[in-house]
Amino acid sequence: MTSSRVHVGGADPYDVVIGTGVLAELPGLLGEGVRTVAVVHNEELPEIARPVREALEAAGLVVHPLPVPAGEAAKEVGVLAGLWSRFAEVGVTRSDAVVGVGGGATTDLAGFAAASWLRGVRAVLVPTTLLGMVDAAVGGKTGINIAQGKNLVGAFHPPAGVLCELTTLESMPREDYISGLAEVIKAGFIADPVILDLVEDDPEGACGAAGPHTRELVERAVRVKADVVAADLRESGLREILNYGHTLAHAIEKAEDYRFRHGHAVAVGMVYAAELSRLAGRLPAGLVDRHRAVLASVGLPTSYRADAWPALREGMRVDKKSRGATLRFVVLDGLAEPGRLAAPAEDLLAAAYRRVSG
Structure with a gap:
């Protein structure tokens, strides 16, 4: 053992x-x-x-x-x-x-x-x-x-x-394994950039259990989550950062009647959150581009249907991060610098979605 x-x-x-x-x-x-x-x-x-x-x-x-x-x-x-x-x-x-x-x-x-x-x-x-x-x-x-x-x-x-x-x-089937990589990559963007370096070093190796960095990727992602939940079990503040990309992701899953892989939805959701961060003046374009590059390198999607926006916007109204009628997003202010964006303007939400629709 x-x-x-x-x-x-x-x-x-x-x-x-x-x-x-x-x-x-x-x-x-x-x-x-x-x-x-x-x-x-x-x-x-x-x-x-x-x-x-x-x-x-x-x-x-x-x-x-x-x-x-x-x-x-x-x-x-x-x-x-x-x-x-x-x-x-x-x-x-x-x-x-x-x-x-x-x-x-x-x-x-x-x-x-x-x-x-x-x-x-x-x-x-x-x-x-x-x-x-x-x-x-x-x-x-x-x-x-x-x-x-x-x-x-x-x-x-x-x-x-x-x-x-x-x-x-x-x-594990390859597509299911790759879907799980979205949560690993998420941990890299919100807290541990070494994860991104490991994936970028060998994207193909990251796509299966036989890859050279599998154990380290799992350990690093688990440690990110462990550190956060130890400080905030009940999601009163810090733990929200683990939901980076999940506001749109959960709306996509609901629209697809949960037949869409969770990690695939999270991948799109992270690009959306990154675009929202950029449009709000909080994240440089280069880090948005890095989202697309690292996710695409392992075969994860970075866009979703353009005609889906009305249903997705409605789906986001029922989100666990919301406070009353106020919609809240986890965004990035830099690499491994998560923040929150409350009550973004509707035109900002729509503009960010146009950047991920395809």
Whole structure:
């Protein structure tokens, strides 16, 4: 086993274990007194959940695999209610635990199920995608979607630990892996420019798990998020910077009925936020160009349909960063210098979108 740890501080501290052969650490992360473990996993990938189950059973735990739909279809009220019923049937008590295994949608659901069952039971997350490792599983945000928007129902529920088994990335489809790179690149723009240097050094290598910088990219992106959420778990201020590019991205996902890859939407959203920053006189054109160049170098989109603006503008009205009727954006004042832009003028919003429409 080769691994490293990123510590997430705060009121409920935990470790993110990153490496190969790390599943042996899973029982230890659950803590004392656990007898029954509900393993929530993607129903289409039972083979991913199998080694998790075996690691838990080897420690003498009673394990109940609970399959859920793949992707965003898992993050529905009906699926969550089904998990509650299953928790009752298998006897998950307050001293027991939930383990979420899969991509970001699965770990979001598993985390919220743990947060809401008996007013909160322990959860350990085992993300199996790049997006899950660097974003969804770290930070304690859990939730589901409703028709009006993504992640509007949820809770802050820090896990007892996160295991990033890097070998699971090897079987990811290339497009899905590249989608996850958007969140890695985002971490570079808001906090750690070395990430951008590593991607620019070898764009093709960055596009797969076998690349020379994979482990460092994952560790750096996780550390950016860990540092932010340790200082601001409940998104009262600093944590908003992690939503760079997400205001437009969530509107795109909603317009596409969540069939558009999250990372692809975030890529477009980052270019939009950069253009908004430039038009507001806060970001030089060269850094906007760098957004387009680094994202395009790994095959991520940098534009979206011109005719979509009315629907996207309406979709942005329901955004978690909004305060009352005031729309707020995370923008950049320079490389690794995030800021906020509140209540931008409508003509500014439209002008920025024209720069990313194609």
